[in-house]
Amino acid sequence: MTTLRQAILSNLLAVAATFGIAFVSLSVVAQTKAPAAADAVEEEREPNKKDKDCVRLPGGNAPVNRLARLKGKLSIRNLELTYFGKELSLLTKDDVEYLAELVPYCASMRNDNTDTQVAKFKMERFAELVLEAQAARAKSVEWIEQTTAAADKxxxxxxxxxxxxxxxxxxxxxxxxxxxxxxxxxxxxxxxxxxxxxxxxxxxxxxxxxxxxxxxxxxxxxx
The missing domain is CATH 1.10.287 (Helix Hairpins)
Structure with missing residues (x-):
């Protein structure tokens, strides 16, 4: 009987030991997987080019909101105003087209209840005015070049x-x-x-x- 009891006790200890090991193993697995759960947290969105360029706005003294309300044409004298770090006379077609996309994007990222459609309209109108004024000035620049050449002679x-x-x-x-x-x-x-x-x-x-x-x-x- 003593031997039988010892055998039963040994078996129970073995079973307990087995479950204990399993429990420890599961705990280790759970601890190992914890960092993976942390990795699942959404990473912060990396800033793109537009995000960086938003910081550069307005980058000058051109009153875009007021100019965009003009019913006529932009005065050529206003081409010496600046925006986005450039004189309006130096803004290229690519520049103004990019600004027409950038300004509404920046407005949407600020979450300040700015109407992005209104912002887009203002910048498209601003781009139109600037390009028209540049075209008109180009004729005067051509006249200046012709006049100086003639005066030299x-x-x-x-x-x-x-x-x-x-x-x-x-x-x-x-x-x-x-x-x-x-x-x-x-x-x-x-x-x-x-x-x-x-x-x-x-x-x-x-x-x-x-x-x-x-x-x-x-x-x-x-x-």
Whole structure:
């Protein structure tokens, strides 16, 4: 009987030991899997290019909201305003198209109840105004290039003096079709070229008053 009891006791101890090992093993497995559960937590979204560019807005002094409400055209003088770190005169078509997507995106990410559709409309209108003003300015830039080339060829003569004053008069007529920077450039150039023509020796200032160049020669007559 003693031997039988010892055998039964040994079996019970063995069974208990077996379950104990199993329990420990399951605990170890559970502990091993715990980090995996933590890994399942959603990771923070990595910022993309638009997220980074949102920080750059507005990046200038152009009053986009006010400009977008314009019913007419954007003044060419306003091309010297800045936005997104550039003068409006330097914004490319790709730039303004990207901004038309970026600004509504940034508005949606701020969660400040900004209507993204309104933001999109404003930027599309802003892009349209800027590109139109740039196209208009391009014509004045072309005129400036043609005028400086023609003025370089003028001789010091009464005709040359009159022609340089014709250029000055045309510049005044075009002054609102160019930026202030453009106007400063061409006015400085024409003033300097006029002085060169007067100082060359062939024409004396007493012959033609620089403020009264005489009758303007019609272009048809010159041709």
């Amino acid at each position: 003028l001789r010091s003569s009464p005709e040359g003096i009159r022609e340089i004053h014709n250029f000055w008069a045309e510049m005044l007529n075009r002054q609102y079709e160019m930026t202030l920077g453009d106007l400063r450039y061409i006015s400085d150039y024409l003033s300097r070229r006029r002085d060169e023509l007067y100082s060359s020796g062939d024409v004396k200032r007493g012959v033609l008053n620089p403020f009264d160049p005489g009758p303007v020669i019609p272009r048809d007559a010159k041709e």
